[in-house]
Amino acid sequence: MESNTPTADSTPAETARRADFIKVSRFNFYYGRKQALFGIDLSIPQREVTAFIGPSGCGKSTLLRNFNRMNDLIDGVRHDGEITINGRSIFDPRLEIIALRRSIGMVFQKSNPFPKSIYENVVYSLRIAGQNNRKTLDETVERSLRGAALWDEVKDRLHDSALGLSGGQMQRLCIARAIANKPEVLLMDEPCSALDPIATAKVEELIHALKREFTIVIVTHNMQQATRCSDNTAFFYLGKLIEFDRTAKLFSNPAQKQTEDYITGRFG
Amino acid sequence: MDLSTVTHSDIFHGSMARSGTRAVGNRVLNVLCVVLALLTLIPLVSIIVLLLQKGLPLLRWDIFTQLPPAAGMVGGGIGNAVVGTLVMVGLALVLSTPLGVLSAIYVNEYAPNSRLSNAVRFVAKLLTGIPSIICGVFAYAVVVLTTGGFSAWAGGFALAILTLPTIILTAEQALLGVPKAHREASYGLGATNYQTIWRIVLPDALPAIMTGVMLAVARAAGETAPLIFTALFSQYWLQSLKEPTASLSVLIYNFSTLPFPHQVQMAWTASLVLVILVTIANVTAQLVFRKK
Amino acid sequence: MQRRKIDFFKLLCRIASVATVATLAWMILEITHQAWPAIQKFGLGFLTSARWMPSRDLYGVLPFLVGTSVSAFIAILFALPLGLAVALFLSEDFLPPSIRQAIRFTVEMLAAIPSVVYGLWGIFVVVPLVQAFGKWAVTHFKHVPVLDVLFAPPAYGNSMLTASLVLALMILPTITAIARSALVAVPPPLREGSYALGATRWETIFRVLLPAAAPGIIAATILALGRAMGETMAVAMLIGNSPRLTWSLLSPAGTLASLLANQFGEASGLQVNSLMFAALLLMLLTLLVNLAGELVLRYTQRQTAGIR
Numbered sequence: 045m046e047s048n049t050p051t052a053d054s055t056p057a058e059t060a061r062r063a064d065f066i067k068v069s070r071f072n073f074y075y076g077r078k079q080a081l082f083g084i085d086l087s088i089p090q091r092e093v094t095a096f097i098g099p100s101g102c103g104k105s106t107l108l109r110n111f112n113r114m115n116d117l118i119d120g121v122r123h124d125g126e127i128t129i130n131g132r133s134i135f136d137p138r139l140e141i142i143a144l145r146r147s148i149g150m151v152f153q154k155s156n157p158f159p160k161s162i163y164e165n166v167v168y169s170l171r172i173a174g175q176n177n178r179k180t181l182d183e184t185v186e187r188s189l190r191g192a193a194l195w196d197e198v199k200d201r202l203h204d205s206a207l208g209l210s211g212g213q214m215q216r217l218c219i220a221r222a223i224a225n226k227p228e229v230l231l232m233d234e235p236c237s238a239l240d241p242i243a244t245a246k247v248e249e250l251i252h253a254l255k256r257e258f259t260i261v262i263v264t265h266n267m268q269q270a271t272r273c274s275d276n277t278a279f280f281y282l283g284k285l286i287e288f289d290r291t292a293k294l295f296s297n298p299a300q301k302q303t304e305d306y307i308t309g310r311f312g
Numbered sequence: 313m314d315l316s317t318v319t320h321s322d323i324f325h326g327s328m329a330r331s332g333t334r335a336v337g338n339r340v341l342n343v344l345c346v347v348l349a350l351l352t353l354i355p356l357v358s359i360i361v362l363l364l365q366k367g368l369p370l371l372r373w374d375i376f377t378q379l380p381p382a383a384g385m386v387g388g389g390i391g392n393a394v395v396g397t398l399v400m401v402g403l404a405l406v407l408s409t410p411l412g413v414l415s416a417i418y419v420n421e422y423a424p425n426s427r428l429s430n431a432v433r434f435v436a437k438l439l440t441g442i443p444s445i446i447c448g449v450f451a452y453a454v455v456v457l458t459t460g461g462f463s464a465w466a467g468g469f470a471l472a473i474l475t476l477p478t479i480i481l482t483a484e485q486a487l488l489g490v491p492k493a494h495r496e497a498s499y500g501l502g503a504t505n506y507q508t509i510w511r512i513v514l515p516d517a518l519p520a521i522m523t524g525v526m527l528a529v530a531r532a533a534g535e536t537a538p539l540i541f542t543a544l545f546s547q548y549w550l551q552s553l554k555e556p557t558a559s560l561s562v563l564i565y566n567f568s569t570l571p572f573p574h575q576v577q578m579a580w581t582a583s584l585v586l587v588i589l590v591t592i593a594n595v596t597a598q599l600v601f602r603k604k
Numbered sequence: 605m606q607r608r609k610i611d612f613f614k615l616l617c618r619i620a621s622v623a624t625v626a627t628l629a630w631m632i633l634e635i636t637h638q639a640w641p642a643i644q645k646f647g648l649g650f651l652t653s654a655r656w657m658p659s660r661d662l663y664g665v666l667p668f669l670v671g672t673s674v675s676a677f678i679a680i681l682f683a684l685p686l687g688l689a690v691a692l693f694l695s696e697d698f699l700p701p702s703i704r705q706a707i708r709f710t711v712e713m714l715a716a717i718p719s720v721v722y723g724l725w726g727i728f729v730v731v732p733l734v735q736a737f738g739k740w741a742v743t744h745f746k747h748v749p750v751l752d753v754l755f756a757p758p759a760y761g762n763s764m765l766t767a768s769l770v771l772a773l774m775i776l777p778t779i780t781a782i783a784r785s786a787l788v789a790v791p792p793p794l795r796e797g798s799y800a801l802g803a804t805r806w807e808t809i810f811r812v813l814l815p816a817a818a819p820g821i822i823a824a825t826i827l828a829l830g831r832a833m834g835e836t837m838a839v840a841m842l843i844g845n846s847p848r849l850t851w852s853l854l855s856p857a858g859t860l861a862s863l864l865a866n867q868f869g870e871a872s873g874l875q876v877n878s879l880m881f882a883a884l885l886l887m888l889l890t891l892l893v894n895l896a897g898e899l900v901l902r903y904t905q906r907q908t909a910g911i912r
Contacts, residue, residue, distance in 0.1 A: 334804055334807075335804075337804075337806065338804045338805060338806050341806045342698060342805075342806075344689070345689050345692055345693055345698065346693065346698055346699065348685070348686055348689035348690070348693075349689055349690045349693035349694075349707055350707075351686065352686065352690055352707065352710060352711065352714070352776065353706075353707070353710050355714070355773050356710050356713055356714055358725070358729055359717065359721070359722075359725050362725060362728060362729070363721075410620070411620050411623060411624065412620075412624075414616060414617045414619075414620035414621075415617070415620040415621045415623075415624045417617050418614070418617035418618055418620060418621045419621065421617075422614055422617060422618070428618070428621050428622065428625070429621070431621075431625045432621045432624050432625055435624060435625050435627070435628045436624065437894075437898055438628060438891060438894060438895065438898075439627070439628060440894075441827075441830050441831075441834075441890055441891065441893075441894030441897075441898075442631075442834070442887060442890060442891070443833070443834025443835070443836060443861060443886060443887070443890055444834070444836065445834070445836045445861050445864050445865060445883075445886075446631070446635075446834075446883055446886065446887045446890075448864075448868075449635060449864060449868070449879075449880065449883040450631050450634060450635060452868065453634050453635060453637075453638050453880070454634060457638075473627065473631075476624065476627070480624065505614065506613050506614075509613075530716065533718075534716075534717075534718030534719070534720070534721075535718070535719075536718070536719060536720045536836075536837045537719070537836040537837055537861075537865060540865060540868070540869060541868040541869040544869065561718060561720050561837075564720045564721065564724060565720050565723070565837060565841070568720075568723065568724045568727060568841065569727075569841065579724060580724065583718075583720075583721045583724055586718060586721065587716075587717060587718070587721060590716055590717075590718065591713075591716065594716055
């Protein structure tokens with residue numbers, strides 16, 4: 045997938061940044077007969093953090109998992125409508141799903157490092173792409189672990205088992221693993237829900253740093269987290285997109301009553 | 313009734329009825345149950361005692377290097393029988409392990425809900441219930457009748473049919489035991505089915521698969537019925553897989569009904585060796601499994 | 605290029621699966637094919653005729669069908685109460701965990717002992733015992749109706765009774781294991797409810813636990829029955845191998861499995877076909893029994909899942 049390489053950090057040329065880097069159009073999604081998403085229209089800007097919020101079962105994770113077509117792994121799902129990333133449809137039959145997934149990184153709710161060494165976890169995506177050059181792998185490991193703010197903590201034990209890390213470290217390792225192949229998009233499905241406050245703070249700090257390079261979409265049920273981390277927020281309810289706006293605006297002056305009810309805690 | 317002496321255990325186990333027929337009945341049944349349960353110890357103790365008593369005397373290193381004694385002769389050993397058992401169990405594993413593991417992979421990783429997968433599971437369950445002698449009959453029809461003679465191949469084939477269902481069922485369990493999260497992480501990183509299976513799933517499931525294989529070995533080593541008219545027996549060292557082959561189990565069978573005390577004692581010694589072998593295989597399986 | 609590599613492996617796995625399913629089909633077809641001459645000649649009369657005479661090329665398996673059923677039945681008769689007792693023992697806490705562990709280990713060891721070793725042991729321990737019992741029974745039951753037929757003289761050592769007793773020991777682990785899981789799977793609320801109403805341990809067991817675990821225990825019995833029917837070596841070494849149909853438990857008899865074990869090695873011509881026919885019958889019989897047991901087992905698993 046081609047992308048527009050940014051020239052420098054905050055120049056007008058930055059507007060080469062697409063406002064609809066991820067574009068969802070009239071998207072409906074079904075688990076068998078049950079419809080889970082209803083007519084979603086959404087444009088997610090490049091290199092910003094967009095949060096999906098809403099009560100359990102509202103469809104935010106379902107939509108997220110469509111971006112890298114992880115839902116294809118489930119039997120009996122179908123959809124209609126369109127999702128494009130950087131202008132290219134992800135459902136294009138000529139597009140190999142493998143290639144799509146390699147250009148998108150995903151971090152799951154419960155960290156799931158492989159029962160391998162830290163090193164092998166990070167380079168997994170390179171190895172499956174056939175890249176086995178020791179030098180390249182070493183460089184990638186350092187870059188990714190630095191990018192995930194984990195390098196200093198593990199640089200002396202890269203070949204130890206990943207399962208010996210703490211919960212927060214494991215999740216940062218999963219982030220390192222996800223960014224190793226330099227994806228363009230980073231999807232995070234409630235990445236901090238299993239972490240303690242200190243680990244959570246570290247990950248949120250990380251997200252701020254990562255958005256310089258990646259387009260980040262984060263699903264969270266923690267509204268404070270959404271206000272802390274995200275530039276844009278989308279509120280979902282019962283499979284429909286209720287409201288989408290800049291985070292500051294959505295939380296201070298929501299346009300929809302449902303949004304207001306949710307963020308003031310009247311339901312959820 | 314002095315409630316101060318009543319314990320939590322009393323209340324929970326309903327032994328508060330300390331008097332009357334209810335209590336007596338309870339006590340009697342308790343005793344009866346314990347007696348019956350301990351009764352099961354007796355045969356096992358008897359078997360072990362006899363194995364040691366009758367089998368140990370002849371258990372020397374040289375029995376593994378010698379051939380079985382001819383009728384009426386003394387001396388000799390069980391060497392070719394041990395070799396035969398190991399060889400035929402090995403043949404069985406060579407045939408059934410790839411077939412079983414690949415089937416389990418298809419059923420669990422590629423098409424868990426397809427008709428073929430359901431058929432495989434069903435067939436595996438049914439095959440576990442087939443008497444081992446039928447495996448021998450089948451091998452007789454397929455190998456002995458077509459090649460015109462008894463052979464180690466026929467014995468190995470029979471044992472392969474015997475071990476196949478065990479391997480499929482334990483391999484499937486092993487694959488199920490790999491956390492879904494690991495697979496998801498792999499797919500999320502853009503791996504193909506093939507890569508996920510070989511790099512993540514199989515390595516993780518390997519100990520449990522090995523357990524299944526060990527259990528199959530334990531079972532196959534002890535079987536006699538599949539071998540008595542496929543591999544038959546032999547008084548000589550194994551020269552070719554296309555000839556009748558000795559095995560520990562058939563040796564025991566043959567020798568136990570002979571009217572010669574020395575041969576009968578050899579049968580006991582062979583039994584001891586066989587039971588030790590089977591126990592080692594079973595214990596290894598448990599240990600490997602627990603390590604995971 | 606990558607795509608083709610993956611498909612190849614999936615195809616390989618698919619072929620393996622098809623081969624597995626085909627194996628069962630092949631077994632049934634091949635044995636039927638081999639049995640065909642005998643099926644054609646004897647038809648269903650094979651099952652009702654009691655004459656097994658290789659010298660005259662006349663074959664009928666009634667004595668062996670009866671032998672298979674009777675030995676399995678007697679084995680269950682002894683193994684069920686014993687197995688249930690052990691299962692109860694293991695699921696309740698009469699005695700400390702260490703003793704329970706010892707019993708559990710015992711049962712597992714019993715399950716691991718090869719059939720031929722049971723046969724050898726049976727020859728040395730059970731045969732003399734049964735022979736002694738037989739002599740006693742023959743004199744004492746001479747004038748008791750029914751028993752005088754069941755324990756008619758002469759009292760052999762290698763007899764139906766001997767084989768059935770050892771068979772009982774061999775299927776004990778099966779019954780114990782499945783019955784125990786059935787008992788352990790009974791939801792605690794049921795047990796607690798009974799005790800809360802003031803019932804004693806055994807009242808709870810008989811009125812609540814056993815009925816709740818009944819389907820599982822039935823499954824255990826059926827599966828053990830299947831195992832007993834297919835058991836070969838110990839039976840062949842202990843049952844005396846006689847093709848005569850007889851009522852007495854103290855006389856030698858035969859089962860389908862022991863018939864196969866004894867005669868296959870040296871058979872030829874129509875005898876082989878007839879043995880194949882017998883094998884086919886044994887296979888179908890055990891398949892049916894195991895299928896029934898499997899279905900009951902599945903039913904019980906659904907049942908307990910519901911109560912939670």
